[in-house]
Amino acid sequence: MAGKGRITKKKLKQPDEFITLTEKSFIFVRQHLKPIAVGAGAVVVVLLAFLGYGWWSSAQENRAAVKFQSAIELYQKAMNAPREGTSAEFKGVLQNLDELLGQFPRTSSGKIALLYKGNIHLRLGEFQEAIQNYEALLGKSGLEEVYASFAMEGLGYAYEGKKEDEKALQAFRKVIEKGEAFQAAETYLNIGRLCEKLGRNGEALESYQAYLKSAKGSPKTQFVLRKISILEK
Numbered sequence: 001m002a003g004k005g006r007i008t009k010k011k012l013k014q015p016d017e018f019i020t021l022t023e024k025s026f027i028f029v030r031q032h033l034k035p036i037a038v039g040a041g042a043v044v045v046v047l048l049a050f051l052g053y054g055w056w057s058s059a060q061e062n063r064a065a066v067k068f069q070s071a072i073e074l075y076q077k078a079m080n081a082p083r084e085g086t087s088a089e090f091k092g093v094l095q096n097l098d099e100l101l102g103q104f105p106r107t108s109s110g111k112i113a114l115l116y117k118g119n120i121h122l123r124l125g126e127f128q129e130a131i132q133n134y135e136a137l138l139g140k141s142g143l144e145e146v147y148a149s150f151a152m153e154g155l156g157y158a159y160e161g162k163k164e165d166e167k168a169l170q171a172f173r174k175v176i177e178k179g180e181a182f183q184a185a186e187t188y189l190n191i192g193r194l195c196e197k198l199g200r201n202g203e204a205l206e207s208y209q210a211y212l213k214s215a216k217g218s219p220k221t222q223f224v225l226r227k228i229s230i231l232e233k
Contacts, residue, residue: 060107061104061107063104064104065107068112071093071096074093090120090124093116097117098117101117114133114151115151118151122157127158127159127161128162131162134155134158138151145180156169156187160190160194165198168190168194172187173191184210188207188208189208192227205231208224208227212224
């Protein structure tokens, strides 16, 4: 039994594994001190750049939001006037939104500014300009679905204003595909109206019936029921 715990000369001559590993580590660091220092410095530079960009991006978002709020106040003032805002008043809002887009095009406020620009051009009957802004918004990466739905709806109205009913119909159908429930009822009405204009009475009937399912108790119900009764004859 005593023999099992005896430390032999051979064991004494074997290097301790932990000590050997530690010594190797020190030797490695000493031999590669300069590259390690450079690498650590690079990491610090990247980290500082990342933090700097985050701070700059946050500052840009805040500045853009302030400018956007100023433009929206002008927009609401024009919309809520006893008589709806004049063309000149809406042009003033457009100028503010253009300044925002020129300074902060990649911010969240910059994206929403495109939606408002499209809506104002649509209101002014400037359909091609409205289309350009809606399409610019839809081309933005990371766009929230709700804004995409609003842009598609705007495209539908703009194309209809240009008498391009087929394109308008496609745009309204995409609104339904995006599945925003709060837009569904009015969009079904738009699709039904366009299908009637295009002579697609079967599709129009389906859209009006879909409207009744999605807008129960609507004041437009009787109007839609009359439409359905005519199309079913």
